[in-house]
Amino acid sequence: MVTVALVGLGDIGLGAHLPALLRSAEVRLVAVADPVASHRDAASALVDGVVAVGSSLDDALATGPDGVVLATPPWATPELAIAALRAGRFVLAEKPVATSVAAAAVYDALTAAERARLQIGLTYRHDPAIRRLESWIGDGVLGGPLLVRAHIYDERRDPADGEHLDRIRGTLAHGMPVVHEGAHVFDWLAHLLGPGGLSVDDAWALRTDADLPAPNLTGARLSHPAGHRVLAEFGWLTDALPRCELTFLGPRGLATLDGATFDLRLETAAGEQTVVFPGERGPRCFDLQVARFAALVRGDTVAPDPDLDAGLAALAVAERVATRAMDGVTA
Ligand SMILES: NC(=O)c1ccc[n+]([C@@H]2O[C@H](COP(=O)([O-])OP(=O)(O)OC[C@H]3O[C@@H](n4cnc5c(N)ncnc54)[C@H](O)[C@@H]3O)[C@@H](O)[C@H]2O)c1
Structure with missing residues (x-):
């Protein structure tokens, strides 16, 4: 033991x-x-x-x-x-x-x-939904190149939950949501899209409340050497949040990963299927x-x-997005 x-x-x-x-x-x-x-x-x-x-x-x-x-x-x-x-x-x-x-x-x-x-x-990374997506993409079920849209919204601002607000504000002071959430997302994309890093084409950041220590909404357009495009958005601390999901659109199909449950949906010319894995994602x-x-x-x-190199690689992409986003933001 x-x-x-x-x-x-x-x-x-x-x-x-x-x-x-x-x-x-x-x-x-x-x-x-x-x-x-x-x-x-x-x-x-x-x-x-x-x-x-x-x-x-x-x-x-x-x-x-x-x-x-x-x-x-x-x-x-x-x-x-x-x-x-x-x-x-x-x-x-x-x-x-x-x-x-x-x-x-x-x-x-x-x-x-x-x-x-x-x-x-x-x-x-360990979830069977990520493995299933990997096989759909690797086996050419969606075709390619892919347009990936990652809408990562979490940590809804609840005015009644002061502890949560303080904790997330404290985390925001150490980096925008892309630094924290991007660790996961850019790791999945490294896995799913294959070798060759993502380059950042452009990025933006928005602070929705002036008293927040950093912009709480960030996004970027990224390119993968295999021709894939990624539109990624990360957001925290608004009173309502957009749906959290990732979509992978190729010429032959569309795969949708529910960001909260990791339920998967596949739509192709052959029809639609939903894949739900047993138990709760967490x-x-x-x-x-x-x-x-x-x-x-x-x-x-x-x-x-995953090893340290995987963690460092995801951090490096997240930081490139954060840096590029802040280029256009006056403090
Ligand atoms: N893997 C995931 O799915 C996942 C989900 C949420 C958060 N996280 C990550 O987990 C980490 C913690 O997040 P959290 O939301 O639990 O934060 P938190 O602030 O609620 O908890 C962090 C804890 O670490 C303690 N701590 C701080 N410094 C310490 C030290 N030197 N020695 C011992 N304990 C110390 C704090 O007192 C606190 O209790 C973050 O890096 C976050 O990104 C990962």
């Missing part, structure tokens, strides 16, 4: 990682840690006294886990990941791997052996992610999936 500590007991730590770790028959949770007392209290209530509860990574490492799951913000994650790797542990670190390419340069100091113990939390992906991490720790797989 692989032993694991969870560090970072905020929204995704408590809401998704902790339940997935507790559900898994392959790992045993031995410690949880967070500097915020109320977050530790909330976790304690869920783990019912059976694991050590601490306030730092060091507290978690002191319990001797094989692996550490870092559900921490991207401005804290690089330092924590490097410390845990240097302590000889396997690490599953949340995306984005850092808030900027410059901030991610600290990972350059990792040895090959340390990098081989670092899996990145590009969680939804638990489904977090469970698959834990299983993959446990396999890495046990040595059943030799390379982390």
